[in-house]
Amino acid sequence: xxxILFSNKTGLSKDRFKKSLNKFSYRGPNNSEILKIDNILxxxxxxxxxxxxxxxxxxxxxxxxxxxxxxxxxIYNYKELAEKYSIFLKTSCDTxxxxxxxxxxxxxxxxxxxxMFAFIIYDLNNGKxxxxxxxxxxxxxxxxxxxxxxxxxxxxxxLKYLHNLSDIDDWAIRxxxxxxxxxxxxxxxxxxxxxxxxxxxxxxxxxxxxxxxYKVNKKPPSDIELKSLIQSAIDYRRSSDVPVGSYLxxxxxxxxxxxxxxxxxxxxxxxxxxxEFYWSDIVAKKIRSKxxxxxxxxxxFIDTAKEMIEIRQEPLSVPNEVLLYLMTKQVxxxxxxxxxxxxxxxxxxxxDRIFSWAMSVDSFSISExxxxxxxxxxxxxxxxxxLLKPYIKENYKVIDIVSHFFQVGHLHGLLRRLDNSTMxxxxxxxxxxxxxxxxxxxxxxxxxxxxxxxxxxxxxxxxYKDYLSEEIVIRKKIGFPVPxxxxxxxxxxxxxxxxxxxxxxxx
Numbered sequence: 001x002x003x004i005l006f007s008n009k010t011g012l013s014k015d016r017f018k019k020s021l022n023k024f025s026y027r028g029p030n031n032s033e034i035l036k037i038d039n040i041l042x043x044x045x046x047x048x049x050x051x052x053x054x055x056x057x058x059x060x061x062x063x064x065x066x067x068x069x070x071x072x073x074x075i076y077n078y079k080e081l082a083e084k085y086s087i088f089l090k091t092s093c094d095t096x097x098x099x100x101x102x103x104x105x106x107x108x109x110x111x112x113x114x115x116m117f118a119f120i121i122y123d124l125n126n127g128k129x130x131x132x133x134x135x136x137x138x139x140x141x142x143x144x145x146x147x148x149x150x151x152x153x154x155x156x157x158x159l160k161y162l163h164n165l166s167d168i169d170d171w172a173i174r175x176x177x178x179x180x181x182x183x184x185x186x187x188x189x190x191x192x193x194x195x196x197x198x199x200x201x202x203x204x205x206x207x208x209x210x211x212x213x214y215k216v217n218k219k220p221p222s223d224i225e226l227k228s229l230i231q232s233a234i235d236y237r238r239s240s241d242v243p244v245g246s247y248l249x250x251x252x253x254x255x256x257x258x259x260x261x262x263x264x265x266x267x268x269x270x271x272x273x274x275x276e277f278y279w280s281d282i283v284a285k286k287i288r289s290k291x292x293x294x295x296x297x298x299x300x301f302i303d304t305a306k307e308m309i310e311i312r313q314e315p316l317s318v319p320n321e322v323l324l325y326l327m328t329k330q331v332x333x334x335x336x337x338x339x340x341x342x343x344x345x346x347x348x349x350x351x352d353r354i355f356s357w358a359m360s361v362d363s364f365s366i367s368e369x370x371x372x373x374x375x376x377x378x379x380x381x382x383x384x385x386x387l388l389k390p391y392i393k394e395n396y397k398v399i400d401i402v403s404h405f406f407q408v409g410h411l412h413g414l415l416r417r418l419d420n421s422t423m424x425x426x427x428x429x430x431x432x433x434x435x436x437x438x439x440x441x442x443x444x445x446x447x448x449x450x451x452x453x454x455x456x457x458x459x460x461x462x463x464y465k466d467y468l469s470e471e472i473v474i475r476k477k478i479g480f481p482v483p484x485x486x487x488x489x490x491x492x493x494x495x496x497x498x499x500x501x502x503x504x505x506x507x
Contacts, residue, residue: 002058003027003423004070005043005158006120008129009149012162017041020162024155026311027072029426035059035068040122040129044070047426049337050241051092062099063090066125069099072154073117073139074430076236081112092241102130107200110209114236114435118195120152128203135210135436137197137412140419144192150204152195156187157313165191168507177498178374178383180317181413188314188505197412210436214404216395218444220459226441227463233435234260237339245335247327248291250279252457253341253350255472256464257432259287265334269294269327271301274481282469294327298487301326306504308424315501317417319482324421332425342414343433346406347442348457349450350477356454358402359447364392369402375494399447407443 003024007017014036021043025032028045031054035042044058061068071094078094081087087100094115101109102121107130116138121130131152133141144151144159153159160166172186185193195201198210221229238244238261245265246258258266266289268280277293284291305322309315316322331338349355354372361368366381366388374384391405415434422429432438442450452458461473484493488500 002047002070002072003045003154003158004072004118004120005041005151005153005162006070006122006129006131007041007149007151007162008039009151010039012039012041012149014041016162017043020153020158021045023157023161024153024423026426027154027423031057033057033059037068037122037124038127040127042068042070042120042122047336047428048242049074049428050094050239052241053091055091056093056095058095060093060095060099062103064103067099067103067121067123069095069102069119069121071095071098071117071119072141073115073119073134074428075113075115075117076239077112077114084112107132107202107209110200114437116430116434118154129201130203131195131201132209133195133197133199135198136408136415136434136439138415138419138431138434140416141195142187142192143195143201150201155312156189156192157311159192160189160313163191165189167191173502173507174380174383175387176315176502178380179387179413180375180494180498181416183387183409183412188507212404212408212443213440214400214407215444216397216400217446220445220449221441223459223463226459229435229438229441230256230432231260233432233438234339236435237430237432238263240337242336243334244337244339245331246289246339247341248280248283248289249341249478250276250281250283250472251341251475251477252460252464252468252472253344253433255283255468256344256460257339257341258283258289259464259467261339262287263339264290265331266291267294267327267331267338268292269296269323270481271296271298271483274483276478276481279472279475283472286469292330294330296323296326301482301487305500308420309501309504311424312420313505314420315498315505316420317413319484319497321417321421323482324418325424328422328425328427328429332427335427337428337430338422340418340429340431341433342418342431343411343439344457344460345477346411346414347433347439347450348460349403349447350456351406352451352454352456352477354402354406355399355447355451355456358399359451361398364398364401375498400444403447404443407439 028047030048031046042059075094078097118139118141167190169190248258248266488496
């Protein structure tokens with residue numbers, strides 16, 4: 001996990017490029033390097049996970065010297081791919097496999113990767129670049145493009161400084177006020193866009209290499225198949241040359257991961273008067289982990305939120321983002337990698353109110369969905385219609401529309417939140433439930449399988465009931481609780497939160 005910066009702008013100052021890279025040095029505290037080739041600049045901030053020696057520093061050249069890459073992420077199956085394609089690795093870095101495999105078989109290698117990634121590969125022979133982002137958008141990649149150049153970055157703040165960009169995107173502000181996230185490639189800045197997940201940029205030619213294979217009424221997997229795949233996803237994400245920990249709220253998803261991963265350190269966070277410590281203690285005691293509970297007070301919450309907004313130059317999505325950050329600051333003292341449960345709610349119908357509604361109605365209503373999902377003014381349905389448009393299809397039932405949206409659109413927002421919170425602390429978060437094999441397996445499986453007799457996450461509860469305490473299996477989902485009414489002294493809880501974020505940016 002790292003931070004990358006790339007530009008092919010003629011005449012761009014190397015000093016300004018370096019200062020731009022330093023804007024997100026928190027993403028890679030172990031090493032920072034810049035490479036200039038003619039008008040090309042490549043920069044990398046390294047967080048060392050595999051091969052902790054300088055052999056893994058980037059920009060990284062292929063063995064032939066033809067290609068150089070800057071890479072953010074992890075390729076979990078890199079050793080298997082090296083063996084499959086008879087690639088001799090001189091290091092124990094997945095970065096080396098990435099660039100060598102690209103040189104050997106070209107861009108088709110993307111279909112072979114199991115991991116999370118955003119990278120640029122530059123060809124010194126022909127002066128062309130190749131950029132790609134992982135299937136589900138676990139790792140971020142932003143860009144700024146004109147007729148004369150393109151620049152890529154892991155963070156908005158890098159591009160904002162690099163090209164002195166500050167014009168606000170009014171449509172993005174409307175998106176944020178309505179659903180607390182940006183979509184359709186928008187960021188808060190008009191000239192900075194999010195590169196789409198599952199796409200490549202082959203020297204200016206942008207194309208999709210993966211989309212979710214959503215097939216209506218697909219046959220459910222067997223319990224054995226599902227259990228095996230979840231274990232495989234967790235095992236892949238435990239591979240590391242640095243200590244690994246697990247978030248543990250005491251909810252079903254994090255409890256499954258912590259139990260199966262068997263990592264010694266677990267972590268949770270909450271306020272003195274509003275937390276889930278009772279539940280996380282139950283699991284931690286059962287699995288005998290070294291469990292740390294991070295306490296947050298109201299003043300610390302406000303001060304930290306302001307700090308995060310100032311550093312990132314973006315609004316925060318949900319208040320939980322602040323708690324994740326404060327918890328991860330403590331995590332960083334012991335663990336450089338942490339496992340997290342994002343994705344389970346989206347794959348297995350964890351949002352009971354929304355999925356229960358979707359399974360009980362025959363026709364989709366924007367206004368009804370709005371009441372269940374949005375946090376902004378309910379009369380501004382133009383934003384919601386734009387967000388949902390890709391998922392409203394002729395052969396879809398209401399549950400298919402909602403399910404497909406949560407597995408792609410909503411999940412993308414959660415992954416941004418997780419990356420933003422953890423990378424500010426120089427910690428790599430890994431998400432077993434967002435293994436693309438698992439997402440593909442569950443896409444289109446019937447709602448009755450996932451939500452049986454109004455029991456959310458029915459398959460997970462059935463499969464893992466013997467691994468977990470009964471009270472953990474049957475408890476209602478909460479999420480990291482944040483008492484916004486008391487923090488902001490306001491009845492308009494999310495209204496106060498949104499206003500706080502925008503005012504902190506001077507908007």
